[in-house]
Amino acid sequence: MQMQSKKFLILSVLFVTFLGGCKKKQQKSDVDKKSKVHKKMKRGQKDQSVDAFDLDQDSMKSFALDDQLTRHESSSKAAQSSSENPIFSWENLNAEESKHQFKTLYFGFDKDDLAPSEHAALSVDIAEAKKMIKKGKLIVIEGHACHSAGSAIYNLALSERRARYVAQKFAEEGIDASNIKIAPRGQEMPVRKGGSRAEQWVNRRVEIYAIDAQ
Template sequence: MNKKGSMLLLLALILGLPGCGGGDKKAKTTKAHDMSKKVAQAEGDSNMTLADAELSDESLRSFFDGMDEFVAMSDEELEQVADQFAWADADQDDLEAVYYAFGKTTADEEQAAKIAYNVEQAKKLIADARAEGSDAQLIVEGHACASAGTPEYNLAISEKRAQDVANRLVEAGLDRDAIKVVGRGNGMLVVTDGDREEQWPNRRVELHVLRA
């Protein structure tokens, strides 16, 4: 290859490299925007589910970075209260679970009716705990079934379900600062096998008052 050809090839390679600084930020913003569009489209179209959003680890991080309405529990916090997160045998303080249709992240009217009861019950439990000198928070814990979807998808949909319930609790009068949201994916199944209809109990949001 002659000298002129080599220079042209080098120039082409340089121009093809990703930009620095602002270019990376713009790319991340675009990905987050695209992710929001995909999820909104999946929620708004009755023929689609969140699975159509084709979630990846990177897009999940970008998407949930913009959903800081509530304080999500960190890995360290989860480790510290691991024994209290063994909900299968734990007292749920008479708070009712909210169940979701397959692929959905918005509770239907029947399930949403449980929110008013949960608000009053949670207020009482938190007030009682604080009257005894203990700090208390309401953990809103989302879950998914194992009949379809990748681990990333199920983690995403479980967290969006928890966010849905948390938003409704705040709208009904519960203190936002008393709420923590956590998505558990399909790691804590109530029904371990069967098709999507048989696994309906797994598609849920549970509420627990955590005393410290």
């Protein structure tokens, strides 16, 4: 009877130990599964947020095409504008003699139109241009910019817009476009070198010349 009791006690201890080991393994397995699911979810969330900033292949092609079209349209507009008053390349070696009675027109900072205070000078220039054309002269409208701000390319474009503005005013007063040439100079021919923006006001100008027609 004593032997049976000992055997029963040993079996009970072994059974309890076995159950404890199984429970630990199951808990560890559950933790591993949760960890894997958590990592998978984190990777999925990260990938989704990155993809939100990616353009697909079609979008990239469309973006590139839109950019090309925009540049083409800009080039077409520039070409159309230039055909009316093509840019004129000339050396004003006799600049002072070619000025005649023309007045220099001054522009505000980063402006491509004249302030009302310059309209009287513009009227003088229009009258002088008509007189010179009757003498067989060609009118050159030379645009300039200051160098207190902006790149050389930007200021070249700005000087061209200023010259074209004056050319348009001439055309509105009956001067044929064939008698007008545009010569943008950008910031390369300043009246005043250096100085502050305010001090460079004399560089923001349009000068007009009458030369022999070629």
